[in-house]
Amino acid sequence: MLSDADLLRLPLEDLTALARVVRDGAHGRRVTFSPKVFIPLTMLCRDKCGYCTFAKAPARVTAPYLLPEEVLAIAEAGKAAGCHEALFTLGERPELRYPSARRWLEEHGVDAVIAQGVEAGGHRAMFLTSEPASQVGTLVLVPQIVDAVSPIPVVAAGGIFDGRGIAAALMFGAVGVNLGTRFITSTEAPAPEEWKRAMTGAKSEDAIKVDVLNDISPLPGTEGFHTVGRSLPTAFWMSGAASAKRRDAIVTV
Ligand SMILES: Cc1cc2nc3c(=O)[nH]c(=O)nc-3n(C[C@H](O)[C@H](O)[C@H](O)COP(=O)(O)O)c2cc1C
Numbered sequence: 001m002l003s004d005a006d007l008l009r010l011p012l013e014d015l016t017a018l019a020r021v022v023r024d025g026a027h028g029r030r031v032t033f034s035p036k037v038f039i040p041l042t043m044l045c046r047d048k049c050g051y052c053t054f055a056k057a058p059a060r061v062t063a064p065y066l067l068p069e070e071v072l073a074i075a076e077a078g079k080a081a082g083c084h085e086a087l088f089t090l091g092e093r094p095e096l097r098y099p100s101a102r103r104w105l106e107e108h109g110v111d112a113v114i115a116q117g118v119e120a121g122g123h124r125a126m127f128l129t130s131e132p133a134s135q136v137g138t139l140v141l142v143p144q145i146v147d148a149v150s151p152i153p154v155v156a157a158g159g160i161f162d163g164r165g166i167a168a169a170l171m172f173g174a175v176g177v178n179l180g181t182r183f184i185t186s187t188e189a190p191a192p193e194e195w196k197r198a199m200t201g202a203k204s205e206d207a208i209k210v211d212v213l214n215d216i217s218p219l220p221g222t223e224g225f226h227t228v229g230r231s232l233p234t235a236f237w238m239s240g241a242a243s244a245k246r247r248d249a250i251v252t253v
């Protein structure tokens with residue numbers, strides 16, 4: 001066995017010959033690789049990491065973002081070249097830094113953005129995770145989204161139940177609000193009276209998050225789309241087929 005000092009003194013060719021023996025003993029001469037195509041959704045980035053070799057300035061790209069048909073064309077070209085993996089690459093939130101990125105979003109049919117905080121009820125867009133970072137509240141989220149996507153209008157959603165909430169959302173820069181839970185308790189809603197009373201009488205800590213919604217209504221794909229509903233505990237959630245997974249998955253908020 002050679003010492004580190006002996007190894008460092010070896011000529012490069014002898015060193016690589018020894019390394020080959022070690023490699024062949026462990027793995028043989030098999031080399032594996034995964035042919036993949038890189039799809040750069042946007043090469044603009046709000047950050048300025050010194051080591052970055054990916055991000056470019058707007059003047060160096062033909063457009064801030066790829067269009068869906070361009071993404072598809074790159075993927076098809078990769079497939080034709082034998083790739084069986086696609087790797088999406090992108091900079092972080094370029095619209096925060098570059099007006100051209102903001103303009104592009106506006107010009108390409110983004111009419112409005114809904115900023116939906118963790119308070120939102122029902123079947124909403126929120127991953128179930130213990131990470132506090134994914135649990136952003138509406139009044140913290142809305143002004144950040146407004147700043148990020150302006151002049152695209154922002155609609156606030158999540159935990160807004162009355163005029164005070166609407167006024168607050170407007171003060172934070174939203175142009176409107178999207179209410180969900182509140183409408184279930186309205187006179188016009190066909191929900192059972194008992195359920196309406198339970199909702200109006202509930203405290204915030206009575207709500208649970210439910211991770212079985214995707215099993216029950218898996219559209220748009222066969223596996224659904226990962227959302228975590230926020231609801232009051234009903235007999236359905238607490239028993240029957242849903243219960244095993246629910247017990248593992250729910251957290252109170
Ligand atoms: C019973 C119920 C079902 C919902 N289903 C959906 C849905 O299928 N897709 C969706 O994007 N949002 C869904 N939402 C979320 C609403 O669009 C809205 O963003 C949310 O309810 C706002 O928060 P709030 O309930 O605190 O008012 C649902 C909300 C409720 C209350």
Ligand code: SF4
Nearest residue numbers: 045047049052055091
């Ligand atoms: S693309 Fe990644 S590494 Fe490059 S500047 Fe942005 S965050 Fe930094």
